Amino acid sequence: MKLIQKIRDRMAKAADALGYSAMDVAASVRPCNDPTHGHYQANAAMALGKKLGRPPREIASELAASVPLDGFLAAPEIAGPGFLNLCLTDQAIATGLEEMAASPCLGLEAPSPKRKLVIDFSGPNVAKPMHVGHLRSTILGDGLARLFRTLGHEVITVNHLGDWGAQFGILLYGYKNLLNREAFNADPVKELSRLYVEVRKHFAADDEDEADSVDPVRDACRLETAKLHRLDPENLELWKQFMPSCLEEISKAYNRLGVSFDHIRGESFYQPYLADVAAQLESLKIAEPSQGALVVLYGEKEAPALIRKRDGAYTYATTDLAAVKHRADHFQPTDIVYVVDSRQAQHFKQVFDIAKRWGITGPKLHHVAFGSVLGPDGKPIKTRDGKASTTLEGLLDEAVKLAAKLNAPEANDSAELAVPVLESEEVASAVGIGAVKYADLSQNRTTDYKFNWDKMMAMDGNTATYMQYAFARCRSILRKAGHLEGSPEAKIKVETPEERFLGVMLLRYAEVLEAAAEDFRPNILTAYLWDLAKAFSVFFQNCPVLKAQEEGALHSRIALCALTSKVLEAVLEVLGIRVLERM
RNA sequence: GCACCCAUAGCUCAAUUGGAUAGAGCAUCGGUCUACGGAACCGAAGGUUGUAGGUUCGAAUCCUACUGGGUGCACCA
Numbered sequence: 001m002k003l004i005q006k007i008r009d010r011m012a013k014a015a016d017a018l019g020y021s022a023m024d025v026a027a028s029v030r031p032c033n034d035p036t037h038g039h040y041q042a043n044a045a046m047a048l049g050k051k052l053g054r055p056p057r058e059i060a061s062e063l064a065a066s067v068p069l070d071g072f073l074a075a076p077e078i079a080g081p082g083f084l085n086l087c088l089t090d091q092a093i094a095t096g097l098e099e100m101a102a103s104p105c106l107g108l109e110a111p112s113p114k115r116k117l118v119i120d121f122s123g124p125n126v127a128k129p130m131h132v133g134h135l136r137s138t139i140l141g142d143g144l145a146r147l148f149r150t151l152g153h154e155v156i157t158v159n160h161l162g163d164w165g166a167q168f169g170i171l172l173y174g175y176k177n178l179l180n181r182e183a184f185n186a187d188p189v190k191e192l193s194r195l196y197v198e199v200r201k202h203f204a205a206d207d208e209d210e211a212d213s214v215d216p217v218r219d220a221c222r223l224e225t226a227k228l229h230r231l232d233p234e235n236l237e238l239w240k241q242f243m244p245s246c247l248e249e250i251s252k253a254y255n256r257l258g259v260s261f262d263h264i265r266g267e268s269f270y271q272p273y274l275a276d277v278a279a280q281l282e283s284l285k286i287a288e289p290s291q292g293a294l295v296v297l298y299g300e301k302e303a304p305a306l307i308r309k310r311d312g313a314y315t316y317a318t319t320d321l322a323a324v325k326h327r328a329d330h331f332q333p334t335d336i337v338y339v340v341d342s343r344q345a346q347h348f349k350q351v352f353d354i355a356k357r358w359g360i361t362g363p364k365l366h367h368v369a370f371g372s373v374l375g376p377d378g379k380p381i382k383t384r385d386g387k388a389s390t391t392l393e394g395l396l397d398e399a400v401k402l403a404a405k406l407n408a409p410e411a412n413d414s415a416e417l418a419v420p421v422l423e424s425e426e427v428a429s430a431v432g433i434g435a436v437k438y439a440d441l442s443q444n445r446t447t448d449y450k451f452n453w454d455k456m457m458a459m460d461g462n463t464a465t466y467m468q469y470a471f472a473r474c475r476s477i478l479r480k481a482g483h484l485e486g487s488p489e490a491k492i493k494v495e496t497p498e499e500r501f502l503g504v505m506l507l508r509y510a511e512v513l514e515a516a517a518e519d520f521r522p523n524i525l526t527a528y529l530w531d532l533a534k535a536f537s538v539f540f541q542n543c544p545v546l547k548a549q550e551e552g553a554l555h556s557r558i559a560l561c562a563l564t565s566k567v568l569e570a571v572l573e574v575l576g577i578r579v580l581e582r583m
Numbered sequence: 584g585c586a587c588c589c590a591u592a593g594c595u596c597a598a599u600u601g602g603a604u605a606g607a608g609c610a611u612c613g614g615u616c617u618a619c620g621g622a623a624c625c626g627a628a629g630g631u632u633g634u635a636g637g638u639u640c641g642a643a644u645c646c647u648a649c650u651g652g653g654u655g656c657a658c659c660a
Contacts, residue, residue, distance in 0.1 A: 030599065031599070032603095033602085033603080033606085034604085041602085041603090043603095080602090080603050081640060081641075083603065125660075162660060167660080169659095290657085292658090293657065302656080304657065305657090308658090311658075313658080315657095342587095342588075342654080343654055343655065344655090346586085346654095371588090371589090431622090443595095443596065443597090444597070444598095446588090447588095447589075447596080459622065461607080462597095462607065463608085463622095465622065466622075468622090469620085473619090473623090480619065481619090521599095523597080524599070527598090527607090540619085541623085544619065582620095583622075
């Protein structure tokens with residue numbers, strides 16, 4: 001059972017015995033912000049005091065007197081206006097750690113209820129090179145998928161590619177009018193992406209907003225898109241010709257990032273269903289004709305959702321609705337999760353609303369929104385104008401190069417620790433890509449993301465490198481001790497403040513995973529990693545392991561190192577970041 | 584014009600969703616230095632949480648107004 005749950009149960013019992021709401025009291029238990037206050041705190045007394053018109057400290061002391069300690073908790077302390085500070089006993093910490101060490105999954109229990117989540121993330125527009133703007137959805141989505149899998153839920157990952165949109169109209173027009181045949185044969189994706197930018201230069205208006213004016217090239221592109229959507233043989237043939245190299249291109253990026261999908265289903269996959277979706281929505285009176293289009297109206301204040309355009313083409317709302325329907329029917333999930341930036345909030349609000357009215361009520365729909373990627377100037381990087389200069393590949397190359405430099409032979413003074421040449425490439429890749437991922441995951445996902453090259457590749461401070469380093473040191477000790485597995489049956493004793501602090505931190509593992517899953521927030525995991533690695537550093541600095549004075553302490557500390565390395569590895573694994581024996 | 588989001592240390596960001604003295608990293612300054620791996624550790628300095636009110640035991644967090652930024656708003660996806 002999770003640590004916090006054990007404490008909540010005890011507080012609930014105390015509340016029950018006193019006639020207070022067990023649920024409220026249990027819910028008021030939380031980890032202490034400030035470790036000097038204790039391990040956990042219960043904050044219910046203030047609210048109860050207010051409600052009952054009694055001094056909160058009095059209620060706190062009643063709770064303190066009634067809570068069953070049974071060797072698990074130390075006597076609670078009352079502080080401030082009525083905080084109840086709770087500390088685990090050394091015995092409880094030691095026992096918890098021993099149980100955790102003996103458990104193959106570090107004490108995680110099967111979830112109840114078990115969920116089945118479809119997670120939709122990444123979804124790049126193909127035929128354009130991926131750039132930093134695609135990073136967040138990809139890394140976040142992959143991290144969340146790993147997180148829910150680790151917690152024991154069933155996860156189906158889907159990459160909803162932009163493979164059927166207007167960008168193909170642009171490409172088709174470019175291919176037919178501006179193609180460099182030689183360049184295309186040599187590197188189709190590069191040439192297609194050049195065409196995309198090139199064609200857009202021929203648009204009369206740079207901005208979509210001004211698109212009403214006369215614009216022959218833009219109109220021609222629209223025509224190509226429409227022809228493709230009508231399954232015009234020539235355009236369809238070209239589309240089929242473009243796709244394999246497009247897919248190959250994006251899979252290169254995914255391989256480097258260590259990201260994979262259960263299903264790659266682009267917009268084109270749902271294309272055959274769209275007419276039926278529109279027809280159903282119309283016959284159910286959810287959608288209605290307006291100005292030649294088919295729309296779902298949302299009153300004066302909100303723009304309508306477009307289902308079918310005047311020219312007969314369907315929109316991405318329709319595609320998303322077809323996808324919801326298909327996923328609900330086909331996978332029967334408990335949740336469908338969209339990891340898409342927050343600018344799509346209104347779109348998803350409408351799609352979710354229409355889906356519900358359409359009768360799709362089984363799965364819970366989540367828009368896991370995240371902030372935009374801002375350029376160094378603080379302005380959002382626009383992906384559509386093709387101006388994004390930082391390609392994903394370039395970024396990853398740079399990060400790996402930087403990591404390799406840090407790891408160069410002359411930077412390593414110890415022959416014993418020198419990384420074999422065969423491994424060094426592996427190390428640079430793990431460190432460099434880990435740094436990039438961590439930079440993204442450690443930020444609160446809802447706030448905007450200011451892209452900063454240096455920060456993204458930073459390897460100081462709260463970074464993946466620091467965690468990988470802590471792990472490598474752990475492993476180094478274990479290697480020297482000849483206990484790589486850390487002998488799971490070892491007795492653990494916590495006797496110093498450093499051991500106590502590290503021990504409680506380790507015990508919080510399960511609770512932290514759940515907290516991160518609760519709101520789809522991987523930065524809770526990185527914050528935990530930072531706390532854990534710091535706790536290990538302090539322990540490591542102050543408590544000799546291999547030179548411990550007595551045998552009991554030696555084995556106990558080896559076990560602590562082993563457990564620390566396992567937890568670091570497990571959480572990094574959840575984030576999709578590799579660990580290293582040496583670096 | 585309508586709607587939504589944001590504003591926290593010099594910079595980049597946290598703050599477990601209303602809890603204790605608002606915390607980190609970088610940068611700055613000082614210390615550790617024959618080390619169970621220096622990609623490290625310890626310390627200092629840095630704040631009227633955009634402004635003004637309000638709600639309550641308690642507000643960065645909730646409400647109102649204002650200022651400054653951003654995003655979305657019928658035929659792109």
